[in-house]
Amino acid sequence: MIKYNxxxxxxxNFESWFQNSNEYEKLLKKNLITCYVCGSSKTVKKSLMAPSIGTSKSSSAEKDSEQKKEFLKNVKSKIRELNDYVAKNAEYVGDNFVSEVRSIHYDKKKKRNIYGNATFEETKELQEEGIDVATIPWAPKENA
Structure with a gap:
């Protein structure tokens, strides 16, 4: 296994583990590596990394690690709460999001809360048109 920034x-910026460097390249070429914030798969790339040198952990480092794990657990929980709220209060339109939101904005369809999929570029275009959209992180459900 190999970890890339x-x-x-x-x-x-985020980290992800891959079986090996060839597997990373294969997934990248197929646009299967996506940003968990904006959902884009076409603009993700490796960033600079420092080498990982094995050292003995001090209790302070272990405490920091536990605090980070707890923090990330809380962040995931809050993201899931947000996801649940959106799912209960908006209609999922999937990959039709861009056309649906334009139709609503230009009064071709009735106003309603919707959510779905859009690339970073599509989101930027919508915002440039004056359409109020936001990118939210979407966490997979546990045991799903």
Missing amino acids: LECSCGE
């Missing part, structure tokens, strides 16, 4: 053009 990844960077998206939306400015988000």
Whole structure:
């Protein structure tokens, strides 16, 4: 297994594990590596990494690690709460999101809350048109 630091053009940095470097390249070419913030799969790339040197952990480092795990657990929980709220209060339109939101904005369809999929570029275009949209992180459900 190999861990890479990844960077998206939306400015988000994150880590991901891969079976090996060839597997990373294969997934990248198929646009299967996506940014968890904006959902884009075309603007994610490897960023600079420092080598990982094995050292003995001090209790302070272990405490920091536990605090980070707890923090991330809380963040995931809040993201799931947000996801649940959106799912209960809006209609999922999937990959039709861009056309649906334009139809609503230009009064071709009745106003309603919707959510779905859009690339970073599509979201930017919608915002440039004056359409109020936002990108939210979407966490997979546990045991799903």
